[in-house]
Amino acid sequence: MSKPVCYSTKAFGTSSASAPLGATTIDRRMPAASDIQIQILYCGVCHSDLHFSRNEWGFTQYPAVPGHEIVGRVTAVGSGVTKFKVGDTVGVGCLVDSCRTCPDCRQGLEQFCNGMVMTYGSMDQHLDRPTLGGYAQSIVVTEDFVLRIPANLNLAAVAPLLCAGITTYSPMRHWKVGAGQKVGIVGLGGLGHMGVKFARAFGAHVVLFTTSPGKIDDAKRLGAHEVVVSKDEAQMQTHAGSFDFILDAVSATHDINAYLNLLKHDGNLVLVGAPEKPLPVAAFPLIFRRRSFSGSLIGGLPETQEMLDFCAAHNITSEIEMIRMDQINEAYERMLKSDVKYRFVIDMASLS
Secondary structure, eight states: OOOOOEEEEEEEEBSSTTSOOEEEEEEEEOOOTTEEEEEEEEEEOOHHHHHHHTTTTSOOOSSBOOOOOEEEEEEEEOTTOOSOOTTOEEEEOSEEEOOSOSHHHHTTOGGGOTTOEETTTSEETTTTEEOOOSSBSEEEEEGGGOEEOOTTSOHHHHGGGGTHHHHHHHHHHHTTOOTTOEEEEEOOSHHHHHHHHHHHHTTOEEEEEESOGGGHHHHHHHTOSEEEETTOHHHHHTTTTOEEEEEEOOOSOOOHHHHHTTEEEEEEEEEOSOOSSOOOOOSHHHHTTTOEEEEOOOOOHHHHHHHHHHHHHHTOOOOEEEEOGGGHHHHHHHHHTTOSSSEEEEEGGGGO
């Protein structure tokens, strides 16, 4: 199969694990019949972007361009596109394609497809090279993997919803979080602050767990009914055996058993953070109360659109700090120090 005709666009990427990100030019395919070309207005900064840029997961191929929280405007559509038109405001999250035919894809669970194509770091079947992400002026994506952005939401603050938002929304929907339940959120970072907002919007009684007493006021501002400083064993003990659901958004090594002990019988703890090393899990906290310990990964395209519509109905967006594209290396270092409330978003006009 011959390669498609391409065009050039400005981007920000890196040539090695040790090199800082800098200005570059990349090729995108011209839109085919089912494709949409998008001018990128804003791109969120995810911790995954840092891991990927520095090859901390071991699969990065260079040159690499991160970015999978993309909000933009449609500038061209292929002849067969029916869902969008030029001028529409749209989003692209962590996935840009999948096999479309496996049982997971047929259920709208493209995130579990063995053939899923990630926005960066997967093999681009059109150009026979790794996919390049949203730290760029434009991107071309098949229409089935493009999302409609509700008109009433702040566009920059929507960008992190396409990863941090769906990552926390999906498990709450799957495990049917709702009114009358007591829900815990572990960690108040990019993921955790979205977890607090969603749990509150679903009608649950929300308890935020943090190691930082300085985050108490902010957690309550964001929607937590209670805040527990997890280093305080007495505070933790007062909540033993009382939670229906706990969402753990911490990526650092921590004692998961301390939170398993807080679940009711049949309660579930879901891990959405990604600790580098395996977490020891004691058997007795699970088997003596029929508790569950689970994991969850983003969401499929139908659920991600549902999440965006839910956010529009409840006026939910991410708490963000806007940066210029040339501030990305500094932002990565600040992110490592948790020095952001709560998600960086790049104003892509600064790339010009």
